[in-house]
Amino acid sequence: MGCDFTVMDRQIESPRGPVPDGKLVYCALGPGSSMIGAPAPSLKLVLDGDERYEIDGRTISVKPGEFLYLDAGSQCIGTNRSAMTGLCLLLPTNGAANLPAGHGDDPVLGRALVLSTRASALGRTLWDYGRRIAHNPLLGPAIADELVARVEVAIAEPLERSRAAIDGLKAVKLSTRRELFRRLERAREFLHAHIARAVTLAEMASVAGLSQFHLARYFKDAYGESPISYHRALRLDRAAKLLAAGGRSLAEVAEATGYSDQVALSHAFRRTYGVSPQSWTRQRGLAA
Incomplete structure (x- = not known):
């Protein structure tokens, strides 16, 4: 079994379940809200438009050129006030070993972190794949496994850098x-x-x-x-x-x-x- 690929063109009212092998979703949505499950860590990239997430009582905005790292936990709500496109990448539920120590209840980063696509190799990779899929969604099934594998390897670096930056603040x-x-x-x-x-x-x-x-x-x-x-x-x-x-x-x-x-x-x-x-x-x- 490989990573699933789906095109999401409408909001959903109930969250989807665990994904043992990971899942890549290309989102092309009109205004509205969706209930989002979080059985495993995920990344949510905004290509165009913007999105707001209600996560554990906090409102977090993600703008074009940014991506949200969301750790496993309770369900959240994603809302976009206008049309948006982006990617949602759910990491395999059996892929936790590839994440830095402390994921799931990180004492420094917290559960949700917004990062720029330009400032890390991972971000630039997400942006490149996102644009390719937006141009031709039919590419999705062929490159989903490749993208998930690259993210599993690369995710530790921006998280560790972010942790060090937050720790450095006085x-x-x-x-x-x-x-x-x-x-x-x-x-x-x-x-x-x-x-x-x-x-x-x-x-x-x-x-x-x-x-x-x-x-x-x-x-x-x-x-x-x-x-x-x-x-x-x-x-x-x-x-x-x-x-x-x-x-x-x-x-x-x-x-x-x-x-x-x-x-x-x-x-x-x-x-x-x-x-x-x-x-x-x-x-x-x-x-x-």
Whole structure:
């Protein structure tokens, strides 16, 4: 038996039962609510529209480009106020061994966690598969097993990183740290979404709903570096990938990563990689 695949085009009133081998659901729903069972951990990706979940007395919003990790537990309610598309991936009920220790009653993460698709390999994988299935749902049965297997392997990394980030926040109450992490993840997603230009601290603070002072302080506590340094690293990593791919001048790479000119990119690149972009490209060519 393999993973089931289903297209869900209407809301459901009663939750579905356990899925020993996992299940992948492509959702294309009009406005309404569904009762959702949670016999095993699941991931819920929003491609278009948005969705709200009532989970253990909390309301959690998931926007396009985000996914919800929901651990096993009591039933919850999912509501979308307008048309939405997305994926729901129910992990196999016998796949708990692949999750990090403490799942099911995580003392730090809690039961539900919203993460960006851009900020982890798992998120990018979900987004890529989701778009492919949205374009052609007939692909679903052929790739369901593959996606579930990849998620089972990859899920531990973002959960462990999230746990470390929440632990790093200097706030007494756990509920406060979780809320701060939620806001910081929105700011981090904004940085990943805007690697083609410089981003100001004021912009990030507005996205996170924090003051600039508190954003800078808590971001460094959670992720180990300032938001500006984090964003610079993303842009330079993108520049390195573009240079490695070839076909673009240094000036074009500078423009694609938000630097004013090739001189500014060269200075930033040398500070991070220890060599000029030209030398780095030559070294890569020799290594290949």
